[in-house]
Structures are given as structure tokens and as C-alpha cells.
Amino acid sequence: MKCRFLSSLGLVAGAALSSLGGVSSAYAYPAFQVHEDAISGTPANTVAADRMSYAYGARIAQTVTGGNGLAGSGDLFREAGYLSLSSYANSSGSVSSYINSPGSAGYQLYATFIINGETDYGQGNNLIHAAFASVSLSLYADVNSNTRLGTTGSTISGGTQVNFTRSNSSDDVLLGSATLALGEANIYNGLASGDFGVSLLLSLNAAGKRLFNVPNDFYSYMHVNGTTSAASNGPALLTGGMSTISGGGTLSFSNTPTAAVPEPSSMLLLGGGLLGLYATSRRRSRKD
Incomplete structure (x- = not known):
């Protein structure tokens, strides 16, 4: 039996996405179809x-x-996490679909990823x-909507002891993989928020x-x-150690890579709305 994972997130996120239409040309990507x-x-x-x-959720x-803190040379990080896809949208707003629908007809899409950088x-x-x-991402369809995603890592050893976790994933179907073309991220004063933009070279399988x-x-x-929302143990991002982050955003496709990082003023509405729903959905998923 399939269970609801992020269906409420998808409905509200779709509305937030529609309000962002036309905010920036950086988000004017080509149309695609999903059967x-x-x-x-x-x-x-x-x-x-x-x-x-x-x-998304991640551990760094x-x-x-x-x-004396970050020196800009040799201060390496490893980030591991997952994306939970919640809805489709176009210039008219959210689009009706079976993604995260309740009952046996629904399905889920998610991705796991590992990022290394400085x-x-x-x-x-x-x-x-x-x-x-470097970025390594794998995209999956969860046929029975029962996969549980998380992160692990509690010690530091060369900045490499973090990873994502999956359970109840035996029915999941790998759809493809992606690797880094361009990407960067920012964290703002107070470690309260951040933004990021990544272009990945995509390879879909059959x-x-x-x-x-x-x-x-x-x-x-x-x-x-x-x-990005506030980081747990945020000082670890400055002095070294382990922290966790979460947030939300948009995923799109084109034939041209772009390193554009979203402007905070244009993404806070979407990101802030997704964060509360993300926390709610995770609590619900642990109860299922």
C-alpha cells in the first residue's frame, strides 16, 4: 500500500512556484513532458x-x-543528502499529477546526492x-511511496564521514544520474539562510x-x-565539525548550464514556505 509522504507539500509548493513565475529570467527554462x-x-x-x-535534507x-576559521584554502567539506520532489508546475501554476497522490495510484520521485567542495x-x-x-546525484521513482530517506554521520575524519540513508527501497526504480557542471552556494549572516544554484550534466537511463x-x-x-534554512550546529560551518541543513527550491532542465544562484528576495517565499512543510512531512513520515 502506498502512503502519503509529501502530498501536502506538493500542493502548497505548487502555489508558491506559480507566484514566482517571471521573477527572474534565470528560471525561464524549457518545457518538458512526463508520461x-x-x-x-x-x-x-x-x-x-x-x-x-x-x-531537501542534508548533513555537512x-x-x-x-x-582562525575559514582560510579559503584547504577548508574542504562533504555534504550528503536527498531531494524529495513534490509537484510539477509551469507558467500557469501547479500542474495536476499523480506525484505524491494518496492511495495506490500515487508515486514519489526523489534523488540522493553527495557534494564535495571548498x-x-x-x-x-x-x-x-x-x-x-564534485556532485554525484541519483534520481529514483518510488513505486510504492514507502521509501524513507535520511542522513548519517556523527564524527569527523577528514571531512568525509557523512552519507545519505535509504530504507524500504527495494521497489524503487533508478531513472538516471547526474554530475557537476557548475555550482555554488552561500550562507548569510547569522547562519539563518542561504541559497544555491547547481547545473548538473544529466544522463537518463531507459x-x-x-x-x-x-x-x-x-x-x-x-x-x-x-x-537553505538555519543550520543545526551552525558554527561548525565556520570552525569545523558536523551540521545539518534543510530547505527547498526548484528543479528544471535545459541544454545550457548556468551557474546562476537565486536571489534571496526572489526565493525566500518559496524556501520559507517549503521549510515548515518539510518539517511537518518528515514528522508524518516517521509516524507511518
């Missing part, structure tokens, strides 16, 4: 969209080589700037091409833009 019956047990339905919304191990002090209100050196099937020769790049 949802490519996922076993899902009724036939064609979704025409230009973006998706997601919530930060290494600081100097005694941090240094930002400028002005930007407390920390993170340059991405299952992914059946689901994301228009255009037939699907787009080469996946773009992941979003905001």
Missing part, C-alpha cells in the same frame, strides 16, 4: 511542466585547516561561500526516458536552485 504511466501502477496522464518543486562535514568567507552579508568541486519523454532527446542539464 506518468511509465511508473508501474500509475494511471495514464501526461504532465506538461517547466519545473518541479522539492524539499566541514574541515577547517587554520586556527568553503571560504563570503563578502558583505554573505558569511560563507561554497565552491562545488526507465528515465520513458517517464521524461518529451523532448525525445531529453535535455542535457538538470538545474537545482533553492534556499
Whole structure:
């Protein structure tokens, strides 16, 4: 039996996404189609969209080589986490679909990822700037909507002891993978919020091409833009140690990579709304 995971998140996130239409040309990506019956047990339905919304959770191990905080050289980090895709949207707003629908007809999409990079002090209100050196992402369809996602890692050893976790994933279908083209992230004063923009070189497998099937020769790049909430143990991002973060944003596709990081003023509405829903959905998922 399939269970609801982020269905309420998808409904509200779709409304938030529609309000962001036209905020910035950075989000004007090409349209794509999803044939949802490519996922076993899902009724036939064609979704025409230009973006998706997601919530995410991640754990970061930060290494600081100097005694006075970030030095901008050799201060490496490893971040591991997951994206929970919640809805499709286009220029008209949210799009009707079976993603995260209740009952046996619904399905879930999610991605797991690992990021490696280097941090240094930002400028002005930007407390920390993170340059991405590598990203490894895997995209999945959860046929029975029962997968549980999380992160693990409680000790520091060269900044590498963090990872994502999956359970109840035996029915999940790998749709493809993606690696880094361009990307960066920022954390602002007070460690209260941040933003990021990543372009990934996308490779869909046969299952992914059946689901994301228009255009037939699907787009080469996946773009992941979003905001970050307050970090747990935020000082670890400055002095070294372990912290966790969460947030939300938009995922889209094109044939051109872009390193555009979303402006905080244009993304806070979406990010702030997703964060509260993200926390609620995680609490509900633990009760299922």
C-alpha cells in the first residue's frame, strides 16, 4: 500500500512556484513532458511542466585547516543528502499529477546526492561561500511511496564521514544520474539562510526516458536552485565539525548550464514556505 509522504507539500509548493513565475529570467527554462504511466501502477496522464518543486535534507562535514576559521584554502567539506520532489508546475501554476497522490495510484520521485567542495568567507552579508568541486546525484521513482530517506554521520575524519540513508527501497526504480557542471552556494549572516544554484550534466537511463519523454532527446542539464534554512550546529560551518541543513527550491532542465544562484528576495517565499512543510512531512513520515 502506498502512503502519503509529501502530498501536502506538493500542493502548497505548487502555489508558491506559480507566484514566482517571471521573477527572474534565470528560471525561464524549457518545457518538458512526463508520461506518468511509465511508473508501474500509475494511471495514464501526461504532465506538461517547466519545473518541479522539492524539499531537501542534508548533513555537512566541514574541515577547517587554520586556527582562525575559514582560510579559503584547504577548508574542504562533504555534504550528503536527498531531494524529495513534490509537484510539477509551469507558467500557469501547479500542474495536476499523480506525484505524491494518496492511495495506490500515487508515486514519489526523489534523488540522493553527495557534494564535495571548498568553503571560504563570503563578502558583505554573505558569511560563507561554497565552491562545488564534485556532485554525484541519483534520481529514483518510488513505486510504492514507502521509501524513507535520511542522513548519517556523527564524527569527523577528514571531512568525509557523512552519507545519505535509504530504507524500504527495494521497489524503487533508478531513472538516471547526474554530475557537476557548475555550482555554488552561500550562507548569510547569522547562519539563518542561504541559497544555491547547481547545473548538473544529466544522463537518463531507459526507465528515465520513458517517464521524461518529451523532448525525445531529453535535455542535457538538470538545474537545482533553492534556499537553505538555519543550520543545526551552525558554527561548525565556520570552525569545523558536523551540521545539518534543510530547505527547498526548484528543479528544471535545459541544454545550457548556468551557474546562476537565486536571489534571496526572489526565493525566500518559496524556501520559507517549503521549510515548515518539510518539517511537518518528515514528522508524518516517521509516524507511518
